[in-house]
Amino acid sequence: MTPIWRGVAVLLTCVCGLGCEPLSEKYRDGDLLFLRDNGADMPVWVRGNQDSDVFLIYLHGGPGGSAVAGFASAPPFLALRDDFGLVFWDQRASGMSQGNPPEDSLTLESFVADTDHVVELVRALYHPKHLVLMGHSWGGLLGTAYLLDATRRDKIAGWIEVDGSHSPARQFPLSRKWMLARVAELRDRGDSDANWNDALDFYEHTTELEPSIADTHYHYCELAGAYWHDERNEPKITSADIFGSPFSFGFAINPSRTAKAIGLTLASTFDLSPLMAEIHTPALLLWGADDGVIPADMADDAYASLGTAESDKRRVVLEHSAHSPMFEAPQAFESEVRDFLDKVRARR
Secondary structure, eight states: OOOOOOBEEEEEOOOSSSSSOOOOGGSSEEEEEEEEEEEEEEEEEEEOOOOOOOEEEEEEETTTOOOOTTTOOOOOHHHHTTTTTEEEEEOSSSSEEEEEOOOOOOOOOHHHHHHHHHHHHHHHHOOOOOOEEEEETTTHHHHHHHTSHHHHHHHHHHEEEEEOOOOHHHHHHHHHHHHHHHHHHHHTTTSSOHHHHHHHHHHHHHOOHHHHHHHHHHHHHHHHSSOOOOGGOOOOOOOOHHHHHSSSSGGTTOOOOOOOHHHGGGGTTTOGGGGGGGGSSSSHEEEEEEOOOEEEEHHHHHHHHSSSSSGGGEEEETOOOOHHHHHHHHHHHHHHHHHHHHHHHOOO
């Protein structure tokens, strides 16, 4: 098979007949592909209307998370399948990706290059008129970094950032403030899930988030409910994802490895906001009002930092949702995304 572009082989995997066990119904629609580059075999799941002139490429969180498991089946994306092409890709050493990519490939630059491989893959196989990127959490940083490259930016007709981490330097002080208030509240009402006095001491003495203490911060965020307005909304990995999918068990070990390797993105000094004036791509900024990890004030930062004309950018904060509004405010999320994609489609 002749590579579509230098250095990258694409393995098209038939949806039926994989392995000795049948696929779960969950994974039977669309095309399942593998993108191979520099030691990584990365699953790319293309769902929805493959004849659509608008394709949405989803950049998952983490680093080390998954688009294929959980997020690809969020209610808004299931509702959008009839009208748009949807692409869910698990990044190198992330989610259900396979292979053993070298440590020196786990850099922001490599992830941006991989994003471009996915973009070129979709363009080569499906020929959509318009491509839109959606970046959630860490995916917000990844998508922003991609759009800062002028040549790559020209391939993208729209940008959707969802509770995105485009500036760890600016987000941690906001998260710290949220956590100080939340931890004090939990302590005062006698919550026993953690030693909240220790947590308060941590935040009172931590003004910058260095990679060496990032795990402590995110652990406290999880215990304090910073990720979910209602933790019952969190998607769960089921037996269908383990035994009924064509993917690996990599999601059990990938997140920790990748997060540590790409620790630069966790450092308190990393900040793409000053560069975002170069980006003039039409943009939708969707945030959960109760996000304590990347608080909704970061939507204001993205709006102010983007060079996009005010008529082409929109900031929306969704009530009763936190870090993943696609699960906690699904109808409003779908409505906003659908409206944005329709506007992209209407452009020449």
